Amino acid sequence: MNEDKLIELVKQVVSEMTSTQKSDNPVMLEAVPSDSEEYVPDLSQVDFRKVLDIPHPANREEYLRVKAKTEARLGVWRTGPRYRTNTLLRFLSDHAAAMDAVFSDVSEEMLEEMGLFSVSSRCSSKDEHLTRPDLGRQFSEETIARFKAKLKPKAKVQIMVGDGLSSAAIEANLRDIIPAISQGLKMYGLEVGNIPFVKNCRVPAMDVIGDELEPEVVCMLIGERPGLVTAESMSAYIAYKPTVGMPEARRIVISNIHDGGTPAVEAGAHIAELIKTMLEKKTSGIVMGD
Amino acid sequence: MKEELLSVGIDMGTSTTQLIFSKLHIENMASSFTVPRVVITDKEVVFRSDICFTPMLADNRIDAVKIKHFVEEQYQKAGINKEDIQTGAVIITGETARKENANEALLTLSGFAGDFVVATAGPDLESIISAKGAGAHTYSKEHSTTIVNIDIGGGTSNLAVFSSADLLDTGCLDIGGRLIRVDQKSHQITYIAPKIKKLIALKGLDLSLGQQVSPADLQPVVLEMVHLLEESVGIRPQSEFYPEIITNKGLKLEQKIACISFSGGVADYIYNEAEGDMFRYGDIGILLGRAIAASALFTQMTVVRSVETIRATVVGAGSHTTEISGSTITYTEKSFPLKNIPILKLALADEAGVDPQLLAAAISEKLDWFKLDNDMQRVAIAIEGKKSLSFPEVQRYARGLLQGMAELIEREYPLIVIVQHDMAKVLGQTLYALLNYEKDVVCIDGVLVDNGDYIDIGKPIADGKVLPVVVKTLVFN
Structure with missing residues (x-):
C-alpha cells in the first residue's frame, strides 16, 4: 500500500466517523437538552416507566407494558459494558433524594399548620438517630411530662407522627392523611385529640405512649426508609394497647402510602376503619387475621 | 382468605x-x-x-x-x-x-x-359475553394483539374486537346456521329467513321454499354469507347488501384486526372436518362452517382456536359477567342486591379542575335524561376521579356530587357513586359525613362503566371488603 492510498483510506474513515456522529440517533439526542433553555432538563421529572431506551426493540408496546408494571429500571440500554449517562445521573439523583429525605427535618410551618406539638426522642442528632435505634424509641422525663400535659389519658384513639427515616414522606402525606383519618373516625363516633410529632423517632416510641397514657389504640404515622423508587413513602403502625417490650406481631402496618402506592386520602379512610375494627375486636396484629 | x-x-x-x-x-x-x-x-x-x-x-x-x-x-x-x-x-x-x-x-x-x-339481552352484550367465553379477550392480552371473535349461532353472528384485553368494538350480523332450514329426510327447504330471501333474490340464485336441494345447490348462498362475514371484519370491500345484513351495527374497523376466533354452534364445523350427512341438523350450519374454513378469513387472518365453541356464550354468562369492586370502598346500605341501576357517566371535561359548581351543574343537567314522566329514576353517578388527590379535592368532589344529586337525595334511594380511580373509601366517607350520616351511601371504585350501561351490585363478600358487580351494556327493552 503506498502513501497516497493510505491517506485516502484515513480520509475515508474519518469522514465516515463524522457522518455517523451527525446522523440523527434518537437515543443519543434524548440525554441532551432539546432546545436552548438556560437549564439542563430535570431528569427526575421523567417518568422512566414510560421511556424505553432500547434503540430497536422487537416489540416496543409489549416492553412498555411490562415496564408499566414495575419500578425496576428495565430497558435502559448501555454504552459498552456501562450505564448510559442519563441512567447513571437518574440513579445518582434518586439516591440523593433518598439521602435528603433521611437527613432533613420536617418543617416547623408544616407542624404548625397541622396543629401538631413537637417533641424529640432521646436522640439529639440525625447521626445519633441512625446509629442508636434504641434511643429513638425512648423519651426523657420532661418529654413524658409534656405528653401527659397535652394528651388525654385513656383515650380511645391516640394518633402520633414520627419522622422515622423520611421527613419527605411526612411533608408529602400528612396534610391529606390526617383529615381523612379524622373524618373516618368521626363517622364511627371517635374523636382525634392532640397529635404529637416526634423528631428522630422509631416505631416502638408508640409503645411508650401506650404505657404512659393507656390509650386503647395507638396509630403512628412514620416515614419509611427511602429507596430509589420514592423517598416519600409513609407507613401507619397501629396497635391495640401497645406496651413497651410487646411482640412486634401485635402491630399492624399499612405501608406504601405515597402517590405511586396507596393514596394518602384513601389510606386514611382505610386506617380509620381498621382502628374501629381493632376497638371492636379488642386486639391487633396477626391474631386479627385479615 | x-x-x-x-x-x-x-x-x-x-x-x-x-x-x-x-x-x-x-x-x-x-x-x-x-x-x-x-x-x-x-x-x-x-x-x-x-x-x-x-x-x-x-x-x-x-x-x-x-x-x-x-x-x-x-x-x-x-x-x-x-x-x-x-x-x-x-x-x-x-x-x-x-x-x-x-x-x-x-x-x-x-x-x-x-x-x-x-x-x-342485547346484541352488544351477547357479543362481549360470547367472545369472553371463547377466550378471545384473554388471548389478546396474552399475545398483546387485536382479535375479533365471531360467535355464529343459529340466527346471528356476534362480533367483538379486543385489543390487549380492552374491548374495542362490537357488531352483529343476521348470519347464522339456521336461517335456511332443510328437512333431514326429504332435503326440502322448509324455511328461509327474510333477509336471506332478499340476498337470494338480489344475487339471482335459484332457491325457494319446498325445493329439494343438495349441499352443492346451497353452496352459492352460503358463499354469499361468508363474503358478508369477510366484509364485516374488513378483509373484503363492503357490498351494497352489507348494511342490510347488519342487525344493529357493524364494526367500525378503525384499525386492522390481526387475529380471528370463532365460537357458537357453527364454530365446531369451522375448526373440525365434517363427515356424513351435511343436513343432519336440518340446517345449513355445517355447510356454513366448512365454507368459512375454506375462505379468506382463514388465509388472510391468524386463526385462533377458541376455548369454547357452542358453549362460549353460556360460559361467558356464567364465568365472565361478575366482577368485583376495588377493595377500599364505602357502603352504609344494607339491602343488597341493588339491581338494574342505570349509569350516568360524567364527561372528563365536567371533572376538570374539580370545581364543585361545574360538577353539580353537569350532574343535574344530565340527570334530566333519566326522568320518566317527570319522575326521577334510581341512577348511579360515575366519575373518573383522580389518581393522587388531596383531601381538599376529595371534599370538592363530594360537595359537587351532593349538590348535583340533590334531586336523587330527596328520594329514598341510596346514593350510588362509581369512581374509576382508587379513592372510593375516602370519597364515600366524605359524602356520608356531608349527609350527616343520615343517608345511605354506596361508593365503589375499580369498575369501568359508561353511559348506557346498567349495573347490579350484590351482597358484600370477602368479610365485607368488596361488592360483586355485574355491568350490563344494554338491558332488554
Missing part, C-alpha cells in the same frame, strides 16, 4: 338453551403490610348442562314452562340448590331475544335462578 362464589350462566339462544355452573375463586392478594386487594383469581366451570333445543310454542313464542323444567332438571343433575347460587346471568340471544314474550321469559327465569342473577 380464600372464598368461592357459585355462579350460574343460562343461555337461551335461537336454536339451543343450556346452562353452566362455575366457581369464581376470590382471594386477597395483598400482603399483610398494605391495604387489601381482593381479586378473582380463578374461574372454573364445574357443571355443563345438556344442550336442548330452545322450546317454542306454536305461535312462535318462547315456551317458558318447558325452559323452567329444563333448568330445574339440570339443577338437580348438578346437585345444586337455587339458594346456593350467589351470582350469574341469564342471557337471551339471537332471534330468541326478538320474540314478543322474551322479556317475560327472562324475568321468570332470573327470579327462579337465584337472588343475584341478572337477566339481560
